[in-house]
Amino acid sequence: xxxxxxxxxxxxxxxxxxxxxxxxxxxxxxxxxxxxxxxxxxxxxxxxxxxxxxxxxxxxxxxxxxxxxxxxxxxxxxxxxxxxxxxxxxxxxxxxxxxxxxxxxxxxxxxxxxx
Numbered sequence: 001x002x003x004x005x006x007x008x009x010x011x012x013x014x015x016x017x018x019x020x021x022x023x024x025x026x027x028x029x030x031x032x033x034x035x036x037x038x039x040x041x042x043x044x045x046x047x048x049x050x051x052x053x054x055x056x057x058x059x060x061x062x063x064x065x066x067x068x069x070x071x072x073x074x075x076x077x078x079x080x081x082x083x084x085x086x087x088x089x090x091x092x093x094x095x096x097x098x099x100x101x102x103x104x105x106x107x108x109x110x111x112x113x114x115x
Contacts, residue, residue, distance in 0.1 A: 005109070009042040011035065020050050020066065020073075025111035027066055027089040044109040047093050052103040053078070058096035063087055064105065066112070073103055080115040087112035 009015075009023060015034040020027060021042050029048045034040030051072040058064065058075045065074040068083035073090065080086050089112030093104040 005045050006031065006041050006043050008039050009034065010039050011037065015040065018048065018050070020071065022066065022068065022083075022085055022114075025085060025089065025114045026109065027085055027107055027112065028109075029107060043107065045107050047104055047106050049102050050105050052096055052100055054101055055098050056096060057098050058092045058103065060092055060095045062092045064090045064092060066090065073105060080113075082115055084115045085112040086115070 011034040014036050015021060015030045017030055017033050019030045021030055026044060028042035028044045031041040031043055053070060053072045053074040056075040063076050065078045065080055066085040067074045088108055088110040091106045093106045096103045
């Protein structure tokens with residue numbers, strides 16, 4: 001049918017291109033703007049530059065925490081809250097310092113743990 005790296009996603013709200021999207025326990029990145037109620041393409045794997053919690057210090061290769069309320073990635077030591085996704089869903093492709101606001105992240109297509 002296809003290679004499975006991109007999924008058609010029905011947006012429950014407006015999504016902008018390059019926005020991180022949680023689909024169940026899997027994280028992806030919108031490849032285009034998607035209007036609410038419309039279907040658009042979301043990449044489930046690949047490397048993308050995405051928002052990072054500024055204070056987080058992240059080592060290259062670390063599993064990351066998707067902070068759903070902040071819509072940013074945090075380090076693996078962060079305490080997850082309801083809606084956050086932890087584990088294998090995303091890995092730091094580069095190291096991140098406390099002054100960085102974005103981070104190159106490898107999206108794996110593997111389900112993480114939804115809190």
